[in-house]
Amino acid sequence: MAQRRLAGEDRRPAAGGRPVTWSAPGRVNLIGEHVDYAQGLCLPFALAERTVVEASVRPDGRFVARSDAERGATDLPLDDVGPGSPAGWAGYAAGVLWALREAGHGVGGMDLTVTATVPLGAGLSSSAALECAVAVAADDLFGLGLDRTDLARACVRAENEVVGAATGGMDQAASLLCTAGHALLLDTRDGAARQVPFAPADDGLAVLVIDTRVRHHLADGRYGARRSAVEEAAAALGLPSLRDAAPDDLRGLDADLLARARHVVTEIARVREVVDLLDDGRLRDVGPLLDASHASLAGDYEVSCAELDLAVEVARAAGALGARMTGGGFGGSAIALVPLTSVDAVTDAVRTAFARAGLATPDVRAAEPSAGAHRDA
CATH class of the missing domain: 3.30.230.10 (Ribosomal Protein S5; domain 2)
Known part of the structure; x- marks a missing residue:
């Protein structure tokens, strides 16, 4: 690093x-x-x-x-x-x-x-x-x-x-x-x-960040509980970490640990697939992997929430190639990979859906891959 x-x-x-x-x-x-x-x-x-x-x-x-x-x-x-x-x-x-x-x-x-x-x-x-x-x-x-x-x-x-x-x-x-x-x-x-080269606009795409305005606090115990479950699953398998596990290795885990571990193992595999696609210049094909990631985070890992699920579902229906929650979860933001021609439609659809559900208006903005920390002046 x-x-x-x-x-x-x-x-x-x-x-x-x-x-x-x-x-x-x-x-x-x-x-x-x-x-x-x-x-x-x-x-x-x-x-x-x-x-x-x-x-x-x-x-x-x-x-x-x-x-x-x-x-x-x-x-x-x-x-x-x-x-x-x-x-x-x-x-x-x-x-x-x-x-x-x-x-x-x-x-x-x-x-x-x-x-x-x-x-x-x-x-x-x-x-x-x-x-x-x-x-x-x-x-x-x-x-x-x-x-x-x-x-x-x-x-x-x-x-x-x-x-x-x-x-x-x-x-x-x-x-x-x-x-x-x-x-x-x-x-x-x-x-x-x-x-890894990643310039969505060059492919006629944008990554929209949808801030649901549902605020979370990672020190409240739920994040730590997920981490503890991952460590417990690795120990039960006799492995230093779940990085070393394959899907078939997880069968002997009890139901709760199995679900948490399955997310980790399949998510690492999805990262490899996305990187291969980016290296091949196939950013548009990443969408289904974002969808699969969200399903795993919402189902197996249980770190999504109703607002994140709504943002993801509506973004996809309005033209996003794929969408998922991002970050620690329990609130926060979702991302959507969207054709530039569909940015306004996706943005309007998400805001309309939140208004109909009686929720605060989400902040939606395009994310530009930018530089890391530095001295300004």
Whole structure:
């Protein structure tokens, strides 16, 4: 997963503590959902929407953070940052500094102001965008000279140990490693990454992101329960992870574990199929695999919800080549692969269906494969 630094980045701290800005994108996972913690394969791409942090070094060893989405500020000694502290959104940011310090890197106090265009709780990885923006800022400000692998590791540890969300590493890798015009084939077993050309507009297509406005919180236990089931299934099979399992291996599992494991095993296979199609220039043929992914996530993994199912069903009926939920689930967003000539029809159909169901109007936008985290100014 190692990545060379982007051209134009320098390693010098901001002169005299002058605030500088860094940003990191949210992401959409084209396919490969809920397999990153099973050492599986994922295929995310970065969004144009980004979280921006303005940061400077504090000589007093304190962590002070403000966000345009929250009232008040978080202010505490960096020595007080650790599992469960600080609570709330600031834990994602402060946790990165804690993880870097735990890894032996010389990180001190920081003053941080956060602005974001990545929708919160929409399944587009707003938390990883925040973590990764802070990570590249800390790397620059303290002259750490770390590669993107080290930064991603710190971000994952922040979310797992400080925030308490049992996420895998796909979101952070996407936010740090993606390049414009590509999806990132990420092997979460060994960290290997490959840029896969992915420019839907060149094929007369668009990837629509449909934010249902149903908000989720991955630290509420349901996400962790799915991860625990996957680990339990692997242990029952005597395997280090479900990455090593074939469909026939799952027959001896009890019903609940069987369903969870079947999703993981078949989803990893779907990622391989999608990558083969993209390598062959056959993006239009990806649609049925998106449909199959959603069926597996809704049925075997039970992480969809009525709003996501509605968005997917209506998008397909209105002309999408395929559609599925994306992200951790229990709300958030769906994606639809749509001919450019059908974008307006699909958008209108989804919004009309939500209105008839008495639901909040979904936000629908085209997703452009974009660049990963970097220093802005």
